[in-house]
Every structure is written in C-alpha cells, then in structure tokens.
Amino acid sequence: MRISDLSRQSGVPVATIKYYLRERLLRPGTPTARNQAEYDASHLQRLRLIRAFTNIGQLDLSSVRELIEATEDEDLPLPKLYEVVNRALFPGHHVPGDPDGLARAWLEVTNFIDGLGWRVELDAPGRDTLAHVRAALVRLGCESEMEFFTPFAAAAERLAVLELSLVPTESTVADRAAAVVRTVLFEVALAALRRLAHEHYLTQREELTYPLAPAVA
Amino acid sequence: MRISDLSRQSGVPVATIKYYLRERLLRPGTPTARNQAEYDASHLQRLRLIRAFTNIGQLDLSSVRELIEATEDEDLPLPKLYEVVNRALFPGHHVPGDPDGLARAWLEVTNFIDGLGWRVELDAPGRDTLAHVRAALVRLGCESEMEFFTPFAAAAERLAVLELSLVPTESTVADRAAAVVRTVLFEVALAALRRLAHEHYLTQREELTYPLAPAVA
Numbered sequence: 062m063r064i065s066d067l068s069r070q071s072g073v074p075v076a077t078i079k080y081y082l083r084e085r086l087l088r089p090g091t092p093t094a095r096n097q098a099e100y101d102a103s104h105l106q107r108l109r110l111i112r113a114f115t116n117i118g119q120l121d122l123s124s125v126r127e128l129i130e131a132t133e134d135e136d137l138p139l140p141k142l143y144e145v146v147n148r149a150l151f152p153g154h155h156v157p158g159d160p161d162g163l164a165r166a167w168l169e170v171t172n173f174i175d176g177l178g179w180r181v182e183l184d185a186p187g188r189d190t191l192a193h194v195r196a197a198l199v200r201l202g203c204e205s206e207m208e209f210f211t212p213f214a215a216a217a218e219r220l221a222v223l224e225l226s227l228v229p230t231e232s233t234v235a236d237r238a239a240a241v242v243r244t245v246l247f248e249v250a251l252a253a254l255r256r257l258a259h260e261h262y263l264t265q266r267e268e269l270t271y272p273l274a275p276a277v278a
Numbered sequence: 279m280r281i282s283d284l285s286r287q288s289g290v291p292v293a294t295i296k297y298y299l300r301e302r303l304l305r306p307g308t309p310t311a312r313n314q315a316e317y318d319a320s321h322l323q324r325l326r327l328i329r330a331f332t333n334i335g336q337l338d339l340s341s342v343r344e345l346i347e348a349t350e351d352e353d354l355p356l357p358k359l360y361e362v363v364n365r366a367l368f369p370g371h372h373v374p375g376d377p378d379g380l381a382r383a384w385l386e387v388t389n390f391i392d393g394l395g396w397r398v399e400l401d402a403p404g405r406d407t408l409a410h411v412r413a414a415l416v417r418l419g420c421e422s423e424m425e426f427f428t429p430f431a432a433a434a435e436r437l438a439v440l441e442l443s444l445v446p447t448e449s450t451v452a453d454r455a456a457a458v459v460r461t462v463l464f465e466v467a468l469a470a471l472r473r474l475a476h477e478h479y480l481t482q483r484e485e486l487t488y489p490l491a492p493a494v495a
Contacts, residue, residue, distance in 0.1 A: 113414040179478040187470035194467045197330040203456045216433035221475035250411045253404035258438035261396035
C-alpha cells in the first residue's frame with residue numbers, strides 16, 4: 062500500500078509517518094518510484110504499536126524506540142526485556158530535599174519487598190518509585206503503616222503471575238512484543254478499573270447514606 | 279518562616295515557589311516587610327502536595343489546581359470529587375482512525391462493566407480508557423478475550439473498597455485531601471508493585487529453566 066493508505070488505515074497523519082521514518086522508528090518501504098514507496102502489513106502493525114505506546118501508555122518516542130529495539134533483540138533474555146520496559150515506564154522522580162525521609166522510606170520499602178520474598182535488583186525502578194510514594198505519604202501525613210501496601214502487593218502478585226503465564230519461555234519476537242504491549246496496556250487498564258471501582262462503590266455508599274429516593278415498601 | 283526556609287524544607291527552589299504564588303497554587307504569605315513575607319506549616323504542606331502530584335503522580339499544574347480546588351470545596355459531594363480526580367488522571371486519548379474498532383471495544387467494555395454490576399457514568403473517563411486499551415489490544419492481536427480483564431477488575435474492586443474504607447462519609451478537607459493523595463499515589467505504587475512482581479517471578483522462572491549453578495546433591 063502507499064503511504065496515504067497506510068495513513069488512512071492507521072489513522073496516523075502522513076507527516077507523522079514521515080517523521081517516524083526519519084527517526085527510524087519505522088522501517089523504510091520498498092521504493093516503487095521517485096518519492097514513492099510501498100508499505101505492507103508490518104508497517105501498519107508497527108504504527109499501531111507506536112500509537113498504543115504513545116497515546117495509551119503515554120510514553121515518549123525515545124522510550125518507544127528502546128522498547129521496540131529490546132523486543133526485537135532475540136538475544137536479550139526475558140528478564141532483561143522487562144528491565145527495559147520498567148525503565149521506560151518509570152520516568153524517574155526528582156524530589157530534591159528531604160533526603161532523610163527518602164532514605165528511611167527506601168529501607169522500609171526494601172524490608173517490605175524482602176518480607177514478600179521477592180528478589181528484585183537493588184536498583185529496580187519499581188523499588189525507587191515505591192520509596193518515593195512511601196516518603197510522600199509520610200511527609201503528607203496520609204498513611205503511617207507500611208502494611209497498607211500488603212493487599213496491593215498481593216493483587217500485583219496475582220496479576221503478574223497470570224500475565225507471565227501467557228509468555229512462553231521460548232519466546233518469539235511476536236510473543237515478546239505481545240508481552241511488552243500487555244505490560245504497558247494492562248497497567249493503564251488496571252488503573253482505569255480501580256477508578257471505576259472507586260466511582261461505583263462511592264456512589265453506592267453515598268446512596269445508602271443519603272438515599273436519592275425513598276425506598277418503596 | 280521565610281521563603282528561603284520554605285524552599286530548604288520543601289526542596290522546592292525559590293523561583294518555583296514564586297511561580298506557584300503567581301499562579302495562585304500557593305496562598306500568599308503574611309507580609310512582614312517590603313518584598314518579604316512569612317510562611318507557615320500550611321504552605322509547606324501545600325508545596326509537598328503539589329510536588330507529590332507533579333513528581334510522583336506526573337500531573338500537570340492545571341490538573342493539580344483542579345484537584346486542590348475540588349478538595350477544598352466542602353460542598354462538593356465525594357463522588358464528584360472522585361470524578362474530578364479521574365478527569366485529572368486520565369489525559370484523554372486521541373486515537374484517530376479505526377472508529378469501528380473503538381465503537382466495538384466501547385460496547386464490549388460497557389457489557390463487561392455491567393457484568394461486574396458496577397454502576398458508573400456513561401462518560402466516566404475510565405470506561406473510555408478501557409475501551410481504548412481493549413481496541414489497541416485487538417488491533418495489535420494481543421488478546422482476544424474480554425474475560426482476561428476479570429482478575430484485574432477483581433483486584434481493582436478489592437483495593438477500591440479497602441481504600442474507600444479510609445474515607446469517612448462526613449469528611450473534612452483533610453480527609454478529602456488524604457483521599458485524593460492516596461488515589462493518585464497508590465496508583466503509582468500498584469504499578470510499581472506489579473512491575474516488581476513481574477521481575478521477581480520472571481527471574482525465578484528463568485532460573486528454574488536455566489539454573490545459574492548446578493544444584494549440590
């Protein structure tokens with residue numbers, strides 16, 4: 062197909078496709094004439110992948126590039142692939158000041174992770190993020206017990222095991238791409254479901270407290 | 279305290295504090311001399327709140343302003359407060375093209391939410407986000423069954439009920455602020471925990487498949 066068809070089918074403007082081509086996020090098409098090239102289903106799939114990462118996963122293009130390169134590098138072991146995903150997804154937190162609070166939070170988080178029996182790298186971005194969350198909650202006086210994270214960890218564990226069961230040990234590039242897509246998109250889905258659950262249960266509770274209409278006997 | 283102390287204690291540069299003052303995200307201090315004002319613990323707390331939202335929650339300042347205003351508006355019912363939070367947290371997805379796929383996904387998501395027994399607004403941002411995730415998964419050929427969301431919904435439900443149990447029905451501004459902070463920060467924490475669980479279980483699995491060292495008999 063021509064670039065205009067690729068644009069129509071993917072919903073990505075031609076100018077953006079040309080930008081992705083220049084940035085080598087998209088492989089060049091097969092030249093058919095001066096200033097004209099033929100694209101195929103693999104280009105369409107790649108565009109959909111880029112758009113899912115940028116529009117839904119809110120990733121920037123350099124993270125998208127890193128993710129795609131890691132996905133296609135079949136020599137990269139799966140745990141390393143997930144490390145790349147984690148780095149791409151955590152933007153890094155710059156909270157100057159309060160280094161004491163952060164150091165304390167980091168230790169609490171590390172004890173908590175050890176208590177779960179999870180073995181993760183000391184510099185895993187998730188550990189750092191959790192320490193920042195913990196430090197902020199303490200600073201803001203919102204939550205005093207580290208144990209409040211326990212049900213969140215239990216939920217995360219169940220879901221992670223389920224997701225990984227879909228990733229074969231001997232994975233193809235397609236398997237790896239699907240694993241990365243799920244990691245990015247299910248995070249967004251989980252957040253959306255949690256907010257929907259908030260809305261439902263809160264509305265239900267308020268109606269019980271202040272019934273909208275008198276109950277019919 | 280003076281603005282320099284406020285800066286030191288919060289870790290926020292003086293220039294940024296002045297910017298927040300101009301933008302009315304921070305209440306002015308009490309004037310003590312020309313070009314000098316006195317700040318108190320409430321200013322420090324507000325700065326910490328802004329930083330938690332921007333640095334950890336990755337929100338922009340206009341969303342932060344909306345959140346703070348809604349939190350302090352005691353006439354706003356709790357469900358409305360959560361609606362404001364949800365709007366602030368979902369950046370809105372612009373996926374042009376494939377409107378059919380999106381419309382189909384929206385119906386599937388709506389059936390799924392109905393099946394859970396959740397009553398949420400038709401225009402709830404979470405519903406829209408979930409439809410975009412679903413449409414992207416289908417487009418990318420990653421997941422064919424809507425049922426895969428079920429354990430995610432179950433986890434979201436458990437956590438939401440737990441979180442809401444911390445929010446009193448007769449809530450003060452402080453209760454409401456804590457509820458908003460938790461909603462933003464626990465989302466980040468949950469994502470971090472899920473990634474850590476991925477890392478742990480994946481490493482464990484790879485070691486079982488390819489032992490790092492021969493087992494000692």
